[in-house]
Amino acid sequence: MAWGRSKAPKPDEATLISSLKDAVKDEPQDSSFVVDDACCKRYLRARNHDLTKATNMLRATLRWRAAYGTANIVRDKFPIIEKEAATGKTYVAPGRDKDGRATIIMRSKHENTNDHDGNVLHLVYQMERAVKACDAEEKWNIVIDFNGYAKNTPLKTSKAVLSTMQDHYPERLNKAFLVDAPWLFLGAFKLISPFIDPVTRKKIVFVKGSAEKRAAVLLEHYELDQLEKAVGGASDYVYDAEAYLADDRAAYEAAKPERVASLEEVPVVVAA
Template sequence: MFRRWNNSHHEKDSDEQQEKVTELKAALGPLSGRGLQYCSDACLKRYLEARSWNVDKAKKMLEETLRWRSTYKPEEIRWHEVAVEGETGKVFRANFHDRHGRTVLILRPGKQNTTSIDNQIRHLVYLIENAILNLPEGQEQMAWLIDFTGWSITNNVPIKSAKDTVNVLQNHYPERLAVAFLYSPPRIFEAFWKIVKFFLDPKTFQKVKFVYPKNKDSVELMRSYFDVDNLPTEFGGKATLQYDHEEFSRQMAQDDVKAAKVWGFDKHPNGFTGAEVAPEPETLASPAS
C-alpha cells in the first residue's frame, strides 16, 4: 500500500515538474540555433531545480546563460586552444566513473602552471563541457576530486580565479556538480576557504565535502561514492594516478570531433547563424546543457 502511494506521489511530482518545464518554455519564447538545442527539457529542469522551481527566477538565470554562451561560445573551444593549460595535469577528466556512473574531473591546484586567469577559466570550461559530453545516458552530473598535493600559499589560487570558477559553475552549469571532494587540504587552506565559501550558494555549499585520511567518517563518505580500486592513491584509493599529456590530448582531439557532431559543426563548419535551427544532435552524447 505504501509503495503504491509512493509511486503515485512521485508521478504527481513528475507531472508538476513537467508543468513547470512547459511554463518555463513558454516564458522563454521562440528559440533558434544553439539556444534551441541547448534548452532541452532536461536543461530546463536543471535551471528550475537550481531556483527551487520558481519559473521567473529560472527564466532569468537561463537567459543570462544563453547570453553568456552566445559570447563565450564554450561549445566551440577546442583542445589545441587550451592544451598548454593542461600540460601539468592540473585539471583533467579521469578514466573512471563514480559509483553512480558520473564523469569525474580531477583538479590538482598544486600543479598550476600559468598566470592568465582568463585562460585558466577557459580551460576549465572546456573540461566541464567535455565531462558533460562524456556522461552516460541518463546521467546529468559530474563529480570533482580535488588533490592538494603540492599546494601552498605560493601557488595559491587567486581569490578572483576562485570566484570566477564558482560563478561559471553555479550560474551557467546549475545542477551539473553532484559532489566535490577536497582531499586532505592543508591547514593554511582554511583561511582561503573562509573567503571562497561566501561565493557559494547553499546548494553548492552542501556539495563540497572535506576528506581527511585520519577522519574515518569523511573517508567512508568518499568511499560511498567511489570504488577504492578505481580511486587513486592520492585520494586514499589503490589505483595509480598517471597523467599522460600526449595521450590525454589524443583523447580530447577525438572528443572534439564528437562534440562537433553533437553540435552540428561537422555539417556547418562555421557554426550556426542566429536564425538557423540546429539539426537534431546525433545520439553520440547529450549536448552540453
Template sequence: MSVGLKKSPSNGCENLLTSDELQAKINEVRRLIGPLPEKLSIYCSDASISRYLWARAWNVKKATKMLKDSLKWRLAYKPEEIRWEDVAHEAETGKIYRSNSIDKHGRTVLVMRPSRQNSKSTKGQIKYLVYCMENAVLNLPPGQEQMVWLIDFEGFNLSNISVKVTRETAHVLQDHYPERLGVAILYNPPKFFEPFFTVVKPFLEPKTYNKVKFVYADDNNSKKIMEDLFDMDQLESAFGGNNNRGFDINEYAERMREDDKRMFSFWTRGNPPSATPEPALISASLDSINLESDSDASVNEKTNVSPSNQVEQEVVSSGEDILATDVSKNAT
C-alpha cells in the same frame, strides 16, 4: 521523477514536484524563452531547464532569467566550439582533467590539482575550465546530470590563490553550470585553507556547502567517504585508491581529440553546419523576454544566486587576510 535531475545521495535533489508540475514549469520557461537557433535549442532540453528551475527553487521567472543569461553567454563565448588544440597548453601539467573512471553513481569525475597551475592568463585558465566542464557533461551517462570534483591539495600554497581567477571561476560555474556539481572532494587541504573556506561558507547555499567534503588520507571516516563513492581499484592512488597509472598528457590528448569529434556531432546532430543566424537577431530575441512583469523578478535573490563581484572581492580579500595571519602565526 520523469525529467530533471537524477537523485543521488550527494546532490540532495528531492522530488518536490510531481512530474506533471515540473513539466508545466519547464514548458512555461520554454514559452518565455521563445524560438532559439539550433545549438541553443539543443541546450534547452527538459533536463537542462529543470536544473535552472532547481537552482532557483522552482521559481519560473528567476529560472528563465538565469537561463536567458546563460544563453547569451553561450552565444558569445561558444563553449561547445572550444577544441583540444585551443587549450592543450593549459593542460600540460594535469591541473584539470577528466578521470578514466566514474564514481559509483555513474558520474563523470574531474580531477583538479591547483598546485600544478602553469598559466598566469585568467582568460586561458577559464577557457580550459569551460572546456573541461563541457567535456565532462558530454561524458555523463543518460539520466545523470551531475559530476564529481576530486581536488588534490598536494603541494598547494598561498601563491596558488588568485582573487581574479577565483571570482571568475565562481561566476562561470554558478551562473552557467547550475546543479552540475554532485560532490566536491577536497583531498588533504592544508590547515591554512580551512579558515579561508570558513570565510566563504556563509555565502554558499546550504545545499552547495553540503556537497563539499573535506577528506584526509589518515582519517578513517574520510576513507569511508571515498569507499562509498568510488571503486577503490579504479581510484587513483593519490586519492587512496589502487590505480597507479596517473596522468599522461599524450594519452589524454588522444582522448580529448576523439571527444572533440563527438562534441561536434552532438551539437550539430550529425548534420552539416547551417548558416549561422545573425547574433544581433538572436540577442534581440533573448532581450525581448519580459522578466519584470512579475514582482518576483525584482526581488533580491541573495538566497538563490552567487554574491556580487564586490561582495566576492571582500570575501576573498578577508580570506587572504586570515590566511596571511594564519601563516604568520605558524611561522612564529
C-alpha cells in the same frame, strides 16, 4: 465574515518545463547545449521551481554560451586549452562513482600559468567534457587533491570559476571532495565561502586523516579502484596530456578550413 482568497494551485513540473522552453525559444541556440526536459529540470531545481527566476537563469546561460563560444571552444581555442592542460591540473578522470557519475580531478600543485582568462577557459573546457561524460547521469563529482599544495588561486579567478559553475552549470555538482586541505587553503576558503551558494556548501566533503579514515569516507561514494591512489583510491591511472587531448587535437586540425572561413567573415577596417 471575511473571506480569505484561495491560492491558485502551483503548476506541475511538466507545465513549468513547457513554459520554460517556450520562454527561451528565441534565445541563441547552442549545438552542444540542448534545452530539453533534463536541462529545464536542472534550471528549475536551481531556482526552487520559480519559473521567472529559472527563465532568467537559463536565458543568461544561453547568451553567455553564445558570447563565450562554448560550442566551438575546441575549434577556436585549442592552443590555449593545450597549454593549460599540459600538466594535468584539471581533468575528467576515467573512473565513476557508485552511481555512474563522472569525476573531475583538480590539482593546484600542477598550476602552470598565471593566465586568469586561460584558467577560466580551461575549466569551461573540462566541464564541457564532464557533461559529455555524464551520459544518463547528469551530475558529476569534483575531487580536489591538495597534496603538494603551494599557493592559493587568485581570488579573482576563484570567484570567476565559482560564478561560471554556479550560474551556467547548475545542478551538475553532486559532491566536492577536498583531499588533505591544508590550513593555507582553509583561510582562503573562509574568504571565498560567502560567494558559494549555501546548497553547494553542503556538498563539500573534507577527506583527511589516516588512509583508513580517508578510505572510509570515499567508500561511501566510490569503489576504490575507480579513484587514483593519490587521492586515497586504488587505481594506477596517471594523466597523460598527449593521450587525453588526442581526439580534440585531431578535431582542431580538421577544423582549420572552418577557422579560416570564420576569420574571413570578420570585416576589415582600413584607417583613412
